[in-house]
Each structure stands twice: as C-alpha cells, then as structure tokens.
Amino acid sequence: MxxxxxxxxxxxxxxxxxxxxxxxxxxxxxxxxxxxxxxxxxxxxxxxxxxxxxxxxxxxxxxxxxxxxxxxxxxxxxxxxxxxxxxxxxxxxxxxxxxxxxxxxxxxxxxxxxxxxxxxxxxxxxxxxxxxxxxxxxxxxxxxxxxxxxxxxxxxxxxxxxxxxxxxxxxxxxxxxxxxxxxxxxxxxxxxxxxxxxxxxxxxxxxxxxxxxxxxxxxxxxxxLDYPKDIEEEKKIILKYGKSLDVNFPEKLLELTIEFIQKLRKDDKLERKPSVRSTIGIYEKAQALAIIDKKENVEIQHIFESLLSILPHRIRLKPSYKMEINEEEYVKNQWNSFIIGKDFRS
Missing domain, CATH: 3.40.50.300 (P-loop containing nucleotide triphosphate hydrolases)
Structure with a gap:
C-alpha cells in the first residue's frame, strides 16, 4: 500500500x-x-x-x-x-x-x-x-x-x-x-x-x-492561526456555521455585534479573548430570544441579553483587574460604553 x-x-x-x-x-x-x-x-x-x-x-x-x-x-x-x-x-x-x-x-x-x-x-x-x-x-x-x-x-x-x-x-x-x-x-x-x-x-x-x-x-x-482579520470575514463565518432561526437578524446589528467582539479582543485587560464560537453563540441565542418575545427581528436588547449569557465564562480578565471587577460586570460596562452614539436602528 x-x-x-x-x-x-x-x-x-x-x-x-x-x-x-x-x-x-x-x-x-x-x-x-x-x-x-x-x-x-x-x-x-x-x-x-x-x-x-x-x-x-x-x-x-x-x-x-x-x-x-x-x-x-x-x-x-x-x-x-x-x-x-x-x-x-x-x-x-x-x-x-x-x-x-x-x-x-x-x-x-x-x-x-x-x-x-x-x-x-x-x-x-x-x-x-x-x-x-x-x-x-x-x-x-x-x-x-x-x-x-x-x-x-x-x-x-x-x-x-x-x-x-x-x-x-x-x-x-x-x-x-x-x-x-x-x-x-x-x-x-x-x-x-x-x-x-x-x-x-x-x-x-x-x-x-x-x-x-x-x-x-x-x-x-x-x-x-488568528482571529478573523475584519468584520466581513467573521460575518461570513457566522452566516456559514451559525444556525439561522425563523427570525431576521438585521445586518447592521450583526455587524455591530462583531465589531464589539473584535474590540474586546484588542483589550489588554483580557488574558483570554472571546472566540468566534462566542460570536456564533450570540448570533444564535439572540435569534432565539427574539422568537420567545414574538418579534420578527432581533433587537438590541436581545444582543445584550445574549452577551451576558455567552461571554463572561468565555473570557478571562488578567489577575490585576480581577480585584476591581468580575467578567460579567466587565461585559456590561464595555457594552454600555460601546453603544453610546451608535446607530443600531435597522
């Protein structure tokens, strides 16, 4: 042989x-x-x-x-x-x-x-x-x-x-x-x-x-190997491997979600960064939450809810920052700061 x-x-x-x-x-x-x-x-x-x-x-x-x-x-x-x-x-x-x-x-x-x-x-x-x-x-x-x-x-x-x-x-x-x-x-x-x-x-x-x-x-x-190089590349991965449920995920909100995740990857406070699996998880869970709320479209609050479920256990703050804040509070603070001034309407 x-x-x-x-x-x-x-x-x-x-x-x-x-x-x-x-x-x-x-x-x-x-x-x-x-x-x-x-x-x-x-x-x-x-x-x-x-x-x-x-x-x-x-x-x-x-x-x-x-x-x-x-x-x-x-x-x-x-x-x-x-x-x-x-x-x-x-x-x-x-x-x-x-x-x-x-x-x-x-x-x-x-x-x-x-x-x-x-x-x-x-x-x-x-x-x-x-x-x-x-x-x-x-x-x-x-x-x-x-x-x-x-x-x-x-x-x-x-x-x-x-x-x-x-x-x-x-x-x-x-x-x-x-x-x-x-x-x-x-x-x-x-x-x-x-x-x-x-x-x-x-x-x-x-x-x-x-x-x-x-x-x-x-x-x-x-x-x-490294994380996707830009928003467009990560979006292609999510749409290919993430589950699409019976609800619309507005493109602007999806790009906003990816932009937030990529921002966290650049944060030197984190020793463990959010992976593409995290982004896929948020994409899938936000759709499920919209269905529960009987909505035709994913809305910004569904993304926020998903972030708090998907991210805290998938990231890790460096020990010097853990004295001040835990991962869940970190995600909340980062998200609230991130969406200030953002246009997330469809």
Missing part, C-alpha cells in the same frame, strides 16, 4: 494545485496558514497549529482527513490491526489476503487525542493485558490493548491541545514523530505506523498548559 503521506501529496498536487482549487474551502480566511499547511503536507512533515480557541484548528485537521482516499480493509478486523502489526494472528493475515473487503473513508480514519493533565502514555500507545497474555500468549492480538495512536494507522492522528498533556506523554511522541515507529512498554521491537500527525496548542499564556520542550518542537512545522 502506498504510504499515506505520499497519497496526500499526490492528491493535493494533482487534484487541487494543478486545478487551481482550494482543498480547504470550508475554512474562511486564514490564507497564509492554509498555504503553510499545504507545503507541510506536500513535504511530508509533522504539523503543529498554534492559535487561541475558536480559530478553526480542529476544522482544518478534519479537512485534511477528508482529502484522503478510501481504502480497502478486511471486514471484521479492527482498523488498528493492520497486516504488518506484530500481534496479528494468521487468521487475520488470511483475511488480509482473501477478504471480504470494505471501503473506509478518510474522515473515518481521523483519530483525536484530547490533551489533558491525566492523559497517560498507555492511553496513547496501549499495553499488554497480563491476564490475557497468560491465556493467549504475549504476542497475541487478544492480549494487546491498543492506544489511540494505532487506531490512526493509514489516517490522521490529531492531538488537540498537546500542551495540556504532561511532559512524559509529550516525550513518548518523539519516536513516532522522528521514526514513524512506536515501541510498546519494555518490548524491544518497534512497530511501524503510517500516519499524518497534526497537533494543536493554545498559546502558552493560557491556563492549564504545559511548556513544550524544544526537542519536541523541533519535530514540527509550526502554523499560526
């Missing part, structure tokens, strides 16, 4: 670049980031996407998986139990030779690992179950409990918020990133893996993150 990195390279070049198409057309904006990701995929390199929450990191990674071609896989065999796997039994190897086979799409070979402080190396790699090893043998498929890394074979391994994983877990990835192989526990043999590795992380200033070692960073191409 052709290596997955070679497949994605050929698909990008032949199906998109030569045809002048955007393989990530579901992502609005972020043109430089998309260009850098394409160059990393073509050259077969590991990718680390850095950006605040809600900037499209996960969406980009899922888009890459959708580019992958379908593969033929023996029916009834777990996806991680590929033919070259050392624990695969002769019965399974026979299925690999004779079938029957089923088609597996690229998006079904997208495996996500969520970084967290309690993530263990065994969660990623897997381990041998001692009781089953006594019954079936140490090299039997039944004795092995696979981690998520093996489930991504012939697909995309997406490690979300890698800098929330403890250092021991981060270090366990070095062999995979450098050699495309994994050693299980204390066993000496290495198991080859055919994957595209994509990781994301929030900026290191975010709460609950661990520092990424220079040795690990050296295995990645770093791609930076």
């Amino acid at each position: 052709i290596k997955i990195r070679e497949q994605i390279r050929d698909i990008i070049i032949n199906n998109y670049i030569k045809e002048g198409k955007d393989p990530f057309d579901s992502i609005i904006g972020q043109e430089n980031a998309k260009r850098q990701i394409l160059s990393s995929l073509i050259s077969g390199r590991n990718i680390l996407i850095i950006g605040p929450p809600g900037t499209g990191k996960t969406t980009l990674a899922k888009n890459i998986a959708k580019l992958l071609p379908e593969i033929d896989f023996p029916e009834g065999i777990p996806l991680w139990a590929y033919e070259e796997f050392p624990f695969v039994s002769e019965e399974y190897r026979k299925k690999w030779r004779e079938g029957p086979f089923i088609k597996i799409r690229g998006e079904d070979r997208f495996i996500r690992i969520q970084g967290s402080y309690d993530l263990s190396v065994e969660d990623l790699i897997g381990d041998i179950d001692p009781s089953k090893a006594l019954k079936y043998g140490i090299h039997s498929l039944e004795s092995f409990i696979p981690g998520k890394i093996f489930r991504a074979h012939h697909g995309v391994l997406f490690f979300d918020e890698i800098n929330r994983a403890p250092p021991k877990v981060q270090n366990s990835l070095l062999e995979l990133l450098e050699e495309k192989k994994i050693t299980i526990g204390t066993y000496e043999f290495q198991i080859p893996l055919d994957i595209i590795f994509i990781a994301t992380m929030n900026p290191e200033s975010y709460y609950g993150t661990e520092k990424i070692s220079d040795v690990l960073l050296d295995r990645f191409d770093i791609i930076n």
Whole structure:
C-alpha cells in the first residue's frame, strides 16, 4: 500500500494545485496558514497549529482527513490491526489476503487525542493485558490493548491541545514523530505506523498548559492561526456555521455585534479573548430570544441579553483587574460604553 503521506501529496498536487482549487474551502480566511499547511503536507512533515480557541484548528485537521482516499480493509478486523502489526494472528493475515473487503473513508480514519493533565502514555500507545497474555500468549492480538495512536494507522492522528498533556506523554511522541515507529512498554521491537500527525496548542499564556520542550518542537512545522482579520470575514463565518432561526437578524446589528467582539479582543485587560464560537453563540441565542418575545427581528436588547449569557465564562480578565471587577460586570460596562452614539436602528 502506498504510504499515506505520499497519497496526500499526490492528491493535493494533482487534484487541487494543478486545478487551481482550494482543498480547504470550508475554512474562511486564514490564507497564509492554509498555504503553510499545504507545503507541510506536500513535504511530508509533522504539523503543529498554534492559535487561541475558536480559530478553526480542529476544522482544518478534519479537512485534511477528508482529502484522503478510501481504502480497502478486511471486514471484521479492527482498523488498528493492520497486516504488518506484530500481534496479528494468521487468521487475520488470511483475511488480509482473501477478504471480504470494505471501503473506509478518510474522515473515518481521523483519530483525536484530547490533551489533558491525566492523559497517560498507555492511553496513547496501549499495553499488554497480563491476564490475557497468560491465556493467549504475549504476542497475541487478544492480549494487546491498543492506544489511540494505532487506531490512526493509514489516517490522521490529531492531538488537540498537546500542551495540556504532561511532559512524559509529550516525550513518548518523539519516536513516532522522528521514526514513524512506536515501541510498546519494555518490548524491544518497534512497530511501524503510517500516519499524518497534526497537533494543536493554545498559546502558552493560557491556563492549564504545559511548556513544550524544544526537542519536541523541533519535530514540527509550526502554523499560526488568528482571529478573523475584519468584520466581513467573521460575518461570513457566522452566516456559514451559525444556525439561522425563523427570525431576521438585521445586518447592521450583526455587524455591530462583531465589531464589539473584535474590540474586546484588542483589550489588554483580557488574558483570554472571546472566540468566534462566542460570536456564533450570540448570533444564535439572540435569534432565539427574539422568537420567545414574538418579534420578527432581533433587537438590541436581545444582543445584550445574549452577551451576558455567552461571554463572561468565555473570557478571562488578567489577575490585576480581577480585584476591581468580575467578567460579567466587565461585559456590561464595555457594552454600555460601546453603544453610546451608535446607530443600531435597522
């Protein structure tokens, strides 16, 4: 089977670049980031996407998986139990030779690992179950409990918020990133893996993150994402991904809402800024409130109500300002100051 990195390279070049198409057309904006990701995929390199929450990191990674071609896989065999796997039994190897086979799409070979402080190396790699090893043998498929890394074979391994994983877990990835192989526990043999590795992380200033070692960073191409560059770009994202309910959201009010959110992102009092998910949430909730009030149009009070529900827990004031005010009062004050002199009539 052709290596997955070679497949994605050929698909990008032949199906998109030569045809002048955007393989990530579901992502609005972020043109430089998309260009850098394409160059990393073509050259077969590991990718680390850095950006605040809600900037499209996960969406980009899922888009890459959708580019992958379908593969033929023996029916009834777990996806991680590929033919070259050392624990695969002769019965399974026979299925690999004779079938029957089923088609597996690229998006079904997208495996996500969520970084967290309690993530263990065994969660990623897997381990041998001692009781089953006594019954079936140490090299039997039944004795092995696979981690998520093996489930991504012939697909995309997406490690979300890698800098929330403890250092021991981060270090366990070095062999995979450098050699495309994994050693299980204390066993000496290495198991080859055919994957595209994509990781994301929030900026290191975010709460609950661990520092990424220079040795690990050296295995990645770093791609930076940021918030939408202007009101028009963010409006396109909201209208594409936000739910439109049975009520009108006046364009002027929508632009006013986006302008307010973008103003907050520039405020140096905040250490955590409102994401695009916040704007989408306000867009959806304001419509719902208008429906409750039996209004045909979203009105300014619906936006204000939505702000107080959506924003306070999605932003964080810097410690030096928390002594003076909490996040809810901050949102109220900022909004009241912002709308002074604004024409928000339809």
